Amino acid sequence: MSTDRRPVVFVHGLWLHADSWSPWVELFRDSGYDAEAPGWPGDSASAEETRAQPQRVAGVGIDAVVDHYAELIRALPMPPILVGHSFGGLIVQRLLGENLGAAAVALDPAPIKGVIYLPPSSLRVASIALRNPANRGRAVALDRAQFRYGFGNALTERESDELFARWAIPSPGRPLFEAAVANFNPSSPARVDTGNAGRGPLLLTLGGRDHTVAPAIVRTTARLYRRSPAVTELREYPDRGHSLGIDAGWRTIADDVLAWLKARGF
Known part of the structure; x- marks a missing residue:
């Protein structure tokens, strides 16, 4: 990576391959950043390869993912901008x-730890893994209908199916189990230092029609940062679902993120 361009690291969440960030990576590079989208531990180079080898991601938890990205970040020439979706967020x-x-x-x-209430739609999506305790050590895949409910409910069925075919991958069930018990575990890997006064600025976004991470979750997350003087902002997209970063309207979100970063001096 170049030493004079600000690095940007994109982090995907469950059930999407890192290549789903490709349009963002290209846009950010064209906008003057050194952007990359590394996968999670065990992810293969493409969605197709990851689907063919789901055992490689089985059992990966939140701490392992954080450590994986932390190692990559420490090799960069300067602290990067971090952009994550869903569990990547x-x-x-x-x-x-x-x-x-x-x-x-x-x-x-x-x-994150501290979010108590999970709306029914979010519980329905999480239950895809949580309904079987053995899934903690397994890779879990969505079928087309589950993807439509969790990601593509604000889209046409055709667009949802196209995104499913292009980007959907099996993902470890363990992060969902870790998040489910976060508020009962003092050392939960879902714990975030929301009181850090010296951290950089944070932008949270929500989709008003998101079934997977319902709006109440993100609003509660924003409130958890109130005791820190560091910048935390919340932006809402009332008509968007969980696919807001990968569907046909991704550019609106990306342009807003770029404008926010520029306004913050990055």
């Missing part, structure tokens, strides 16, 4: 709270 909040990023953007982020 939880990951970038942890990294920012540990002062490993210059700024972070969490798109529809998975619930």
Whole structure:
């Protein structure tokens, strides 16, 4: 990576391959950043390869993902901007709270420790893994209908199916189990240092029609940062679902993120 361009690290969440960030990576590079989207531990180079080898991601938990990205970040020439979606949004909040990023953007982020109430739609999506305790050590895949409910409910069925065919992958069930018991575990890997006064700015976004990370989750997350004087902003997209970063309207979100970063001096 170039030493004079600000690095940007994109972090995907469950059930999407890192290549789903490709349009963002290209846009950010064209906008003057050194952008990359590394996968989670065990992810293969493509969605197709990851689907063919689901055992490689089985059992990976939140701490392992954070450590994986922290190692990559420490090799960069300067602290990066971190952009994460869903569980990737939880990951970038942890990294920012540990002062490993210059700024972070969490798109529809998975619930961190301290978020108590999970709306029924979010529980329905999480139950895909949680209904079987053995899934803690397994890779879990969505079928087309589950993807439609969790990601593509604000889209046409055709667009949802196209995104499913292009980007959907099996993902470890363990992060969902860890998040489910976070508020009963003092050392939960879903714990974020929301009180860190010296961290960089954070932008949280929510989709008003998101079934997977319902709006109440992100609003509660934003409130957990109130005791820190560091910048935390919340932006709402009332008509968007969990696919807001990968569907046909991704550019609106990306342009807003770029404008927010520029306004913050990045």
